[in-house]
Amino acid sequence: MPTFSATSTAPVNIATLKYWGKRDVKLNLPTNSSISVTLSQDDLRATTTARASDRYTQDKLWLNGTREEIEKKPRTLTVINELRKARAEMEKADPSLPGLASLKLQIVSENNFPTAAGLASSAAGFAALVNAVALLYKLPHSPTELSVLARQGSGSACRSLFGGYVAWEMGSKDDGSDSQAVEVAPIGHWPSMKAAVLVVSAAKKDVSSTAGMQVTVHTSTLFKERITNVVPQRFEKMKKAIIDRDFPEFARLTMADSNQFHAVCLDSEPPIFYLNDVSRAAIRTVEAINAAAGKIIAAYTFDAGPNCVIYYLEENEQAVLSGLSCLNGVSGFPQVSAAASGDDRWSQQLAAGIERVIMTKVGPGPQSIDAELAEVSS
Amino acid sequence: MPTFSATSTAPVNIATLKYWGKRDVKLNLPTNSSISVTLSQDDLRATTTARASDRYTQDKLWLNGTREEIEKKPRTLTVINELRKARAEMEKADPSLPGLASLKLQIVSENNFPTAAGLASSAAGFAALVNAVALLYKLPHSPTELSVLARQGSGSACRSLFGGYVAWEMGSKDDGSDSQAVEVAPIGHWPSMKAAVLVVSAAKKDVSSTAGMQVTVHTSTLFKERITNVVPQRFEKMKKAIIDRDFPEFARLTMADSNQFHAVCLDSEPPIFYLNDVSRAAIRTVEAINAAAGKIIAAYTFDAGPNCVIYYLEENEQAVLSGLSCLNGVSGFPQVSAAASGDDRWSQQLAAGIERVIMTKVGPGPQSIDAELAEVSS
Numbered sequence: 001m002p003t004f005s006a007t008s009t010a011p012v013n014i015a016t017l018k019y020w021g022k023r024d025v026k027l028n029l030p031t032n033s034s035i036s037v038t039l040s041q042d043d044l045r046a047t048t049t050a051r052a053s054d055r056y057t058q059d060k061l062w063l064n065g066t067r068e069e070i071e072k073k074p075r076t077l078t079v080i081n082e083l084r085k086a087r088a089e090m091e092k093a094d095p096s097l098p099g100l101a102s103l104k105l106q107i108v109s110e111n112n113f114p115t116a117a118g119l120a121s122s123a124a125g126f127a128a129l130v131n132a133v134a135l136l137y138k139l140p141h142s143p144t145e146l147s148v149l150a151r152q153g154s155g156s157a158c159r160s161l162f163g164g165y166v167a168w169e170m171g172s173k174d175d176g177s178d179s180q181a182v183e184v185a186p187i188g189h190w191p192s193m194k195a196a197v198l199v200v201s202a203a204k205k206d207v208s209s210t211a212g213m214q215v216t217v218h219t220s221t222l223f224k225e226r227i228t229n230v231v232p233q234r235f236e237k238m239k240k241a242i243i244d245r246d247f248p249e250f251a252r253l254t255m256a257d258s259n260q261f262h263a264v265c266l267d268s269e270p271p272i273f274y275l276n277d278v279s280r281a282a283i284r285t286v287e288a289i290n291a292a293a294g295k296i297i298a299a300y301t302f303d304a305g306p307n308c309v310i311y312y313l314e315e316n317e318q319a320v321l322s323g324l325s326c327l328n329g330v331s332g333f334p335q336v337s338a339a340a341s342g343d344d345r346w347s348q349q350l351a352a353g354i355e356r357v358i359m360t361k362v363g364p365g366p367q368s369i370d371a372e373l374a375e376v377s378s
Numbered sequence: 379m380p381t382f383s384a385t386s387t388a389p390v391n392i393a394t395l396k397y398w399g400k401r402d403v404k405l406n407l408p409t410n411s412s413i414s415v416t417l418s419q420d421d422l423r424a425t426t427t428a429r430a431s432d433r434y435t436q437d438k439l440w441l442n443g444t445r446e447e448i449e450k451k452p453r454t455l456t457v458i459n460e461l462r463k464a465r466a467e468m469e470k471a472d473p474s475l476p477g478l479a480s481l482k483l484q485i486v487s488e489n490n491f492p493t494a495a496g497l498a499s500s501a502a503g504f505a506a507l508v509n510a511v512a513l514l515y516k517l518p519h520s521p522t523e524l525s526v527l528a529r530q531g532s533g534s535a536c537r538s539l540f541g542g543y544v545a546w547e548m549g550s551k552d553d554g555s556d557s558q559a560v561e562v563a564p565i566g567h568w569p570s571m572k573a574a575v576l577v578v579s580a581a582k583k584d585v586s587s588t589a590g591m592q593v594t595v596h597t598s599t600l601f602k603e604r605i606t607n608v609v610p611q612r613f614e615k616m617k618k619a620i621i622d623r624d625f626p627e628f629a630r631l632t633m634a635d636s637n638q639f640h641a642v643c644l645d646s647e648p649p650i651f652y653l654n655d656v657s658r659a660a661i662r663t664v665e666a667i668n669a670a671a672g673k674i675i676a677a678y679t680f681d682a683g684p685n686c687v688i689y690y691l692e693e694n695e696q697a698v699l700s701g702l703s704c705l706n707g708v709s710g711f712p713q714v715s716a717a718a719s720g721d722d723r724w725s726q727q728l729a730a731g732i733e734r735v736i737m738t739k740v741g742p743g744p745q746s747i748d749a750e751l752a753e754v755s756s
Contacts, residue, residue: 090433101626219606221604221607221638222603222604222608222638222641222642223633225599225600225603226599226600229599230599230600252647253467255647256599256647258602259647259649260599260600260643260644260645262644263600263641263642263644263645264600264641265639266637266638266640266641266644267637267641268637269633269634270661270665271637271638271661273658273661276655276658277654277655280651280654283648283649283651287648371552
C-alpha cells in the first residue's frame, strides 16, 4: 500500500469578543460565545502534514521539529480518534475505500512564528491538524463540522477553521455537538480590515490560559454577570457591526471586551495579570490615535498575554501608523513619518517594550497545499 | 475680642473594602458602604489649626505652606459653611456664647508626608479641618455627626474621624444625613494590626479618583453587579472578621476587594489603570509570603494608585518582613535577614520600584493638640 499524505495550513485568529471560561473542561465547551477575526496566513500560519502508511507501527507527532509523545497529549489523541472514527464509518459504508482508518499516522506540524510569542499557536496548530487529517481521510465534513473536532483540541481552534469573521456559538448540548464555529462574514465582505500585532519583549506568561480561565470561573464574583448579562448582547451587537461594516462600533465593543476579559482575570483569586505596563502604554497610544483622528479608527485587543493586536481599516493606515511612529526602527514596523507627538511617557514605554511588529490583515481559512513537511528523525 | 484657636490632628485611613462610585456627586454619597483601618498618626497625619478673630477680614486657607484661594475650593467652603451654621445655631440658643460664627477664619493645614505620595491626604486633611473647627466652635457633635460634614469635603474623610476599624455606612437618604462613619471596633479590640506602606517610585496618577470613579459608574457593565450583589455581603463579612479578629478572612476579603475595585476600573471606558508592574510584583510577593507561611498572614490593598499597603499582625512581623527582604536598603524599611528566596523576577521588580516604606500600625482618630500651626505670610 502506498503512503497517503495531505498537508494543510491554518490561520491564527484573534478574538474580538473573548473566550474565557469553560463549562465543560474535557470537551472545551465555553461559558460564552465568542467572535474573532482570522489573520492572514502570509504572516502567521501553522502547517501540518498528515501521513498514513502500513509501514508505520505507531502514531507519531512532531511539533516545530521536535518529536512529541502523542500518548501524553490527551487532547491531540482525542482529536485524532474522532477523525479516525469518522473515516472508519466512511469505510464501513463504502468498502471500496482504502483502509486508512486502521493505519498509523505520522503528523508533522510547524508554525512560521515563535510558539512562545503568545500568538494563539495552539489554535492554528489544531485547526491545521484537523484539516490535514480530514483531507487525508477525504472526510465530507463542512468547516463547521470540523470546528467541533478542533474545539476539543483547543477551544479557540474551532474559529481557525474559517477565514474572515467568525463566531463560535457556545451551544447548549451536553455533548458539545452544537458548540461550533460559523462564518459571520467572509473576507470579501469587509476586506480592508488590517491588524498590527505588537509583540512585547520578554513576555513570560503569568498563568496559562487553560488554568487561568477556570480560576476565573470558580472565583470571580463578577464573572457570572459577564457571561450572563454582558457577552450575549455584545455577541449580537458585534455580529451586526461586522455585517454593517461599522468600524467604530466594532472597535468600541472589541476594546470593551478585551478590557472586561482582563478585568475578570484581575477579579480572580489569586488575581491573574496578563496586561503589563507596556500593554497599558499600547492602550493609551491607541486612545491617542483615536483622539487625534476625532473618531475611532483603531481598536486594541489583548489575549492571555501582554501582546497588543491593533485592528484598523486600510483607509486609515497612515493615521494609525503615524500614531505608532515611536515604533520606527522596531523589527517589522514600516518606517513612517512621526505624528504630532502624544504623551511622551506612553510613547517611550511602548517603544522600549515592543520587540517586533507583525503587520497583517484579515485572511482566509485553512488551505490544502501540495508541499509536504518532512518528519524529523525521531 | 481675643483670637480663638484650636488645633487637631487627623489620621490617614486605608480602605479594606473600597469606596468607588458616587450616587450623588455634590454630596459625596457613595454607591456602596466601605470599611477601613485607621493608621497611626505617629507616621502619617494631617494637622490643622483653625483661628477666628474680629481682626480677620476674610476666610483664609493655607495648605502645606501655600496660601490657597478658599473661594475656589467649593468642597472646603461647603464644610466651613456647615460648621459655621452649627455654631450659629448654638449661639442663637445660648446668647452668652462668644459670637464666633460671624468671625472670619484662618485655617492652616499641613501633612507630615508628601501629598503627592497618593496616601489619602485629602481624607486626613478634611478630617483634621472638620475636627479643628469643631473644637474651635466647641460643637457638641459626635464623631459620627462630624463624619457627615467631613464626607462632603472628601468622601473617605468621614472614615478618618475614628481610630481603629471604621465603617462608612452608605445610607439611603437623599440629603446624605445617614451616610456616615461608625466604629466597627476600637484599636484596643485588635491592637496588633500593622501596616507596611510600599511607596512606588515616580508614581504619577493615571486618573484622579474623583473623575475615575464616575467613569466607572457610568461605563462599567460589571459595576452594578459589584455594588448590588458583591459589596453588601463583603461589608457584613468584613465587619464580622474584624469583630472575630479573624485575620485570614479579613485578609482574603481585603485582597479580593482591592482586586475587584481595580477590575471595575479596568472594565471602564476608557479603562483606568492604577496598578502597574511594581504593584503586581507586590501582589506576587505577598502571595509568596502567605504560601511560605502555609496560611494567610499578609494582605495587600491598593487605593487609586500603585502604592501597596500590606496589613499583617504583629506576631507575624518577622515572617512578613523577611518575605520582603528584597526591600533591604530601601528608605524606611528595617534591615531584615533574607527569607528563602521566592521568585526572583518579582523580588527584583519590587525592589527596583519601591522608593520608600512606611512601617506603621492601627491608630486612633483625630486628636486635639496644644501646638498651633502658624499661618504663612500671604
